[in-house]
Amino acid sequence: MSKLPADPVSPAADAMTSWAGHTARSRGFFQVLVALTAxxxxxFAQLYAPQGVLPRIAESLHVRADQAALMISVATIGLAVGVLPWSWLSDRFGRTWAMKASLVLATLLGLASTAAPSLELILLLRALQGLALGGLPAAAITYLNEEVHPHSTPMAAAMYVSGTTLGGLLGRVVAVPVADAWGWRTALLCVTLIAAVGTAVFVVMVPPARGYRRGGAHHLPVLRAVAASLRRPDLLVLFLQGFLLMGGLVTIYNYMTFHLEGPPFLLAPRVVALLLFSYLAGTGSASLAGWLARRLGRLKVLCGAIALQMTGGALLLSLHTAVFIVGLVLFTAGFFAAHAIAAGWVGYRATVGRSQAASLYNLFYYAGSSCFGWACGLVYVFAGWPATVATVLAMAALAGGLAVWQLKGER
Incomplete structure (x- = not known):
């Protein structure tokens, strides 16, 4: 770390608000990436940890698959509701303050939820935890656009998304074997302790904000900024990318465990847990998407990522385990590449009310997770896996069509 070059900015220039941002390979850029990865x-380890053990939760609490999935949905809807208030707080008190407060509060609520005696109390605490977790996505992309040089922002945004995939993977793969040995409550406790370590790393590593200006020229009152973003068709289409594509991803990961543990697969829970390593494909694809977008343009990469996601989704209809695995890897890689492009594009295009625009993207993103994650469970329960996959493919096709219609000619 000592060999990394310092950021090219003088104190005088910084004082005059001419901060250009951390550049790639600088010490500050490295600290930003490490902090946001942590x-x-x-x-996301806390948010999605129950997903891998939903069959255990359903069995333990004697509920249906769609009812067990409320463990995910209440947390994600809490996060969706929380992003706009957190964006206001981050505008008022700073991005780093908001992210630190978010992570600490969410971790404390996570610890409390593992000891809650009833499902109703667990769901309440999970909803509050999701509300607390909204602080990170509400501030992270805005923080990147303020603190990282514009030439390095696509790469930094992609690396941030890669970190979220690692969190989602870690929460799932740790929870499953621990749940098999000691129960799902202990599994969620272990994941929360891992999250506490990640929180500590973030607090120590995140560099002070130098591009944040409270009440600066690029800030509008919250409601005006929200209205301005929703009136822009280009931003609305980008918001819908998150809504539709994330809804499809959560649907597949929520219910594939039930599907694979039943006939004709009859896979053991620990074997199914190994399939969750397909999330690593998302880690790589998100970073690759940022690199490709600088060379090919954002729209081409977005559409290619959606096509890859749909190809993988179609393979999930196979009754052969090997083909299903390939499909899951492609589906996951396509989603995270598309998400990295869409999230970064919002931050780039929203030059006014940027914090609220980024929060709106996250609101749509997690609203899709909550709504489709539960509603598609009804499709799974009453119509089966093929109908569930068909619904997800239709959602992805709609997202791609909207992008081509509204963003054609944009880079």
């Missing part, structure tokens, strides 16, 4: 792990 924060992504802490956030």
């Amino acid at each position: 924060a992504g792990v802490a956030t």
Whole structure:
């Protein structure tokens, strides 16, 4: 770390608000990536840890698959509701303050939820935890656009998304074997302790904000900024990318465990847990998407990522385990590449009310997770896996069509 070059900015220039941002290979850029990766792990490990053990939760609490999935949905809807208030707080008190407060509060609520005696109390605490977790996605992309040089922002945004995939993977793969040995409550406790470590790393590593200006020229009152973003068709289409594509991803990961543990697969839970390593494909694809977008343009990469996601989704209809695995890897890689492009594009295009625009993207993103994650469970329960996959493919096709219609000619 001592060999990394310092950021090219003088104190005088910084004082005059001419901060250009951390450049790639600088010390500050490295600290930003490490801090946000740790924060992504802490956030998304907690958010999605129950997903890998939903059959255990359903069996233990004697509920249906769609009812067990409320463990995910209440947390994600809490996060969706929380992003706009957190964006206001981050505008008022700073991005780093908001992210630190978010992670600490969410981790404390996570610890409390593992000891809650009833399902109703667990769901309440999970909803509050999701509300707390909204601080990271509400501030992270805006923080990147303020603190990282514009030439390095696509790469930094992609690396941040990669960190979120690692968090989602870690939460799932740790929870499954621990749940098999000691129960799902102990599994969620272990994941929360890992999140506490990630929170500590973030607090120590995140560099002070130098591009943040409270009440600066690029800030609008919250409601005006929200209205301005929703009136822009280009931003609305980008928001819908998150809504539709994330809804499809959560649907597949929520219910594939039930599907694979039943006939004709009859896979053991620990074997199914190994399939969760397909998330690593998302880690790589998100970074690759940022690199490709600088060379080919964002729209081409977005559409290619959606096509890859749909190809993988179609393979999930196979009754052969090997083909299913290939499909899951392609589906996951396509999603995270598309998400990295869409999230970064919002931050780039929203030059006014940027914090609220980024929060709106996250609101749509997690609203899709909550709504489709539960509603598609009804499709799975009453119509089966093929109908569930068909629904997800239709959602992806709609997202791609909207992008081509509204963003054609944009880079």
